[in-house]
Amino acid sequence: MLNATIVGQITSALQHDEQGRRYCTVYSDQARRSVRVLVRNDRHAELIxxxxxGARLSATGTLHSRGAIGPSGQTLAYLQIALHTLKIHEARQ
Known part of the structure; x- marks a missing residue:
């Protein structure tokens, strides 16, 4: 298993996926990529x-991915991080 970290801003509130797992979506300006962050820990879920x-955070955990073919025929990669470590960044003023 690979570990991964994304640093970015929350673009969706906590919700449940098709298997009932809690997640939020985090977008990284640097990577120009959104990643679904799976939240298993109740304390992390409460904080998030x-x-x-738009709040900024760092999420580190186990990386999972799956591929799909989009409507235009392009290959798409869906990335998920099963959260282990969470760091909330101070709001910029």
């Missing part, structure tokens, strides 16, 4: 649910 959309 209190953050406003």
């Amino acid at each position: 649910s209190q953050l406003p959309k």
Whole structure:
């Protein structure tokens, strides 16, 4: 298993996927990529649910991916990080 870290801003509130797992989506300006962050820990879920959309955080955990073919025929990669470590960044003023 590979570990990965994404540093970016929350673009969706906590929600449940098709298997009932909690997740939020984090977008990284640097990577120009969105990643679904799976949240298993209740404390992490509580912290994330209190953050406003656009709040910055670092999420580190086990990387999972799956591929698909998009409507235009392009290959798409869906990335997920099963969260182990969470760091919330101070709001910029």
